[in-house]
Amino acid sequence: MTLRIGWYTTARGMGSRKLFAAVKTAIDSGFLDAEIKFVFMNRATGESESTDAFIRELLDQDIPVINFSSVQFRKEMGVARAKNSDELPSWRQEYDAEVANLVRPYGTDIGILAGYMLIFSPDFVNSHVLLNLHPALPDGPIGTWQKVIQTLITERKTHSGVMAHVAIPEVDKGPVATYCKYPIRGEEPIDLVWQNIDKSKDTSVLFNLIREIGMSYEAPFLVATLQQFARGIIRLESNQLNSTESIPIDVTKETLLSRGNDKSFLKT
């Protein structure tokens, strides 16, 4: 059965748009049996050039776009921007309730968070299946991307990875559906860069290279992950992940098939 996808983004730049393009290409080519039912953006037309460009692209492809500006909503509520804190401000729950009303008619099986600027409120997360990518293996480093890469370097790890997990109210702690693993040592030219940090102690080149390698896996990994859902290998039942295989599923082989021999990161 065709997998019905809802896409959530703020579309600030090319990173999240590349994820979208990879999934769309996989659908259009018949590789992925799925349909993008809508793209939701927490921005209105005219708020940002990058968002506007993405909206035009989507409309050209006849993909339904739902715009609902979170900034306008907050201002209309007469609320100032909250400082970073563990608790979401109350207006966000009201905003997410409106978002839920807007996306409900589209009937989706799964939502993809791709460059979505806001953290969804617990009510929304608990009533929608949302998939999120985290740039580490299931037993790998947690925290922000900088922390993850710094830990890989400090602990001189040989591999890293990317995983897809179901979003829960606690950030980055939801059940992991899939992962893929890739080497960050043992190959040229990265081994030369590892050797250089032993001499100079400057980790910036290695940091950037690991980041670029990781980024080159994310789009094909997302396609490979959605393939697991579309083929029914992973099923979503009452917001729980089920499979006849052991979860999380290692989709390294499938990711590599989609990714091919991409060495574009070496140009940076």
Next chain:
Amino acid sequence: MSSEQSEEFSFENLYEELQEIVDRLEQGGLSLSESLELYENGINMATRCKELLLQAEHQIDELIKEGS
């Protein structure tokens, strides 16, 4: 530039957006592609904020010169 555009590119709006980006990056829950996208956005915002501050500083210098 219309008043609407002026408001959109005001220092306050840019700074607010920059703070949102910093908060989001600190919260985690982002892939590498998403993080880099936000990071680059943040750098651009910070540069524009700095430019606006320098402009304001220059204007104040001019006013001081005129007043002295």
